[in-house]
Amino acid sequence: MPQSAPPPSATPQGATPSATPRRARRAWSVRFRVIALVVAMLALGLTVAGAVTFTVQFNQLNQRIETELLQEVEEFRNLAQRGPTPGEGPFTDLDDLFLAFLQASVPGEHESMVTMTDGQTAFYPGGELSFDLNVPEIRAEVARLHEPGRAVITDFDLNGRQLRMVVAAVSVPQDTRQGAFVVAIDAGAQRRIIWNQMGTYALVALGTMILTGLTGYLVAGRLLRPLDELSRATATINTDDLTGRVAIRAADNDVAQLAENFNQMLDRLEAGVADQRQFLDDAAHELRTPLTIIRGNLELMEVGDAEDVDSTRTLVLEELDRMKRLVDDLLMLARSQRPGFVEFASVDVLTLGHEIRDRVHLLADRRWNTLVTAHGSILGDRQRxxxxxxxxxxxxxxxxxxxSVIDVRLDWSPPSAEVMEELQPAAPTYLVLSVQDRGSGIPPEEIGRIFDRFGRADQHRRVEGSGLGLTIVMAIAQAHRGTVTVDSQAGVGSTFRLWVPAVM
Structure with a gap:
């Protein structure tokens, strides 16, 4: 018996299965899901509304038909009791009663009548009728349902018509015959009208859902367009290129606002990455100088000359100390970008002023004038x-x-115009820690860059220091949701003010 061949999908013996994974099926888009949900909810709502509406209509139709049948019976009984002439007593002959009623009553559009005596047709309305009750099937049904003294309502199918019929037993004095008054209404015809209305409703509902789906698809596409652009942007943006942005025509909805927030986030990331790159470039530049000096002096050092070795050792240690200060300042700036750089607690302003006064006079041989006019406390980091x-x-x-005199002051003050412009919203009151000197001052065109890393005024470039001091001061101020301002005049002196809000 020959062996059957392996199925096409089987892997031949010795072959290596493909390592390429199948491409994942693309999930339905948010746009499609939203529209599908809206259309589904609309369809459910229209279905429930239609079912309730047409159920009520069918119930009302049945009640109306039954009311009309009973009304005909009631009118017939009233006529029988009133008699042929008012005031002379009831009818005494069935034929006279039937004839009088049928002459005065006209059947409705979907209605027909017949009267019977002893199971045989007596009279029926003249003119054109929707259907004829003078047929054997009706006579047989009347004979089955006839109960003396009662009116019986029943449903009956006559040649495809769904009839709602009442059979009322009739008897009059002085006439021993058994009469029957029969009224039937074509309920099926009226129900078909409602079914036709249901068909019209279904078509209108279907058209409404289609129109709603198409309109919603277009509107949702416009509203969700920022999400598509956001998706494309996130797929292309990386640390090498953060310039991509999501195009926003109008931030008039939550999705567009999300795209705008994403753009703002990219602005911050781009600024942060650029700042880090500049930081690394500046740090490399500043560290290159002492390393070059150390290497050059070590290469030129005469190992056998003790005096040269000592002077080179002193120079190398000084440059290493300079590098250590620079690295410490760089680490300080790096920590300022992390949570926990400042530890907030209640700080007594008067105590803070006294601690500063006790320390500043150790910095240099100057005439230190420390004045603390502020009292109370603030929320801040006392050591920072x-x-x-x-x-x-x-x-x-x-x-x-x-x-020379250097003034150090601690005062309460409302925000200046410069502070209000920089800090939005600004606090109503600030603790201002100011330092005023009578030194060389800073030219106005160079004030803007002194807070940059390694930034210095041109006339101060040979002054010892890392160039990171004011940058650290600004980082501490910003960590306290404050800022630093400076007023300076070349050859007169400078006043630096650290603004700390009284209430965070």
């Missing part, structure tokens, strides 16, 4: 605030002549 003021004081001493 001390560090910032001492850094400002060290800078003031560095760029002012020996013996």
């Amino acid at each position: 605030l001390q560090q910032a003021v001492l850094q400002l004081a060290a800078n003031a001493a560095k760029f002012s002549p020996p013996g």
Whole structure:
């Protein structure tokens, strides 16, 4: 018996299965899901509304038909009791009663009548009728349902018509015959009208759902377009290129606002990455100089010359100390970007002022004038605030002549115009820690860059320091949701102010 061949999908013996994974099926888009949900909910709502509406209509139709049948019977009984002539008593002859009623009553559009005596047709209306009750089937049904003294309502199918019929037993004085008054209404015809209305409703509902789906698809496409552009942007943006942005025509909905927030996030990331790159470039540049000096002096050092070795050793240690200060300042700036750089607690302003006063006079031989007019407390980091003021004081001493006056003040103050412009919203009151010197000052065109990393005024480039002091001061101020301002005049002096909000 021959063996059957392996199925086409089987892997031949010894062959290596393909390592390429199948491409994942693309999930339905948010746009499609939203529209599908809206259309499904609309379809459910229209279905429930239609079912309730037409159920009520069918119930009302049945009640109306039964009411009309009973009304005909009631009118017939009233006529029988009133008699042929008012005031002379009831009818005494069935034929006279039937004839009088049929002459006065006209059947409705979907209605027909017949009267019977002893199981045989007596009279029926003249003119054109929707259907004829003078047929054997009706006579047989009347004979089955006839109960003396009662009116019986039943459903009956006559030649495809769904009839709602009442059979009322009739008897009059002085006439021994058994009469029957029969009224039937074509309920099926009226129900078909409602079914036709249901068909029209279904077509209108279907058209409404299609129109709603198409309109919603177009509108959702417009509203969700920022999401598509956001998806494409996130697929292409990387650390090498953060310039891509999502095009926003109008931020008039939540999705467009999300795209706008994404663009703002990219702005911050781009600025942060650029800042880090500049930071690394500046750090490399600043570290290159001491390393070059150390290497050059070590290469030129005469190993056998003790004096040359000592001088080279001293120079190398000085450059290493400079590098250590620079690295410490760089680490300080790096920590300023992390949570926990400042530890907030209640700080007594008067105590803070006294601690600063006790420390500034150790910085340099200057006439230190510390004045604390502020009282109360603020929420801040006491050690960081001390560090910032001492850094400002060290800078003031560095760029002012020996013996000159340096003022250190702690005051409460409303925000200045510059602070209000920079800090939005600005606090109503700030603790201002100011340091004023009578030194060389800063030219107006160079004030803007002194807070940059390694930024210095041109006339101060030969002054010892890492160039990161004011950058650290600004980082401490910003961590306290404040800022640093400077007023300076070349040859007169400078005043640096650290603004810390009274209420965070």
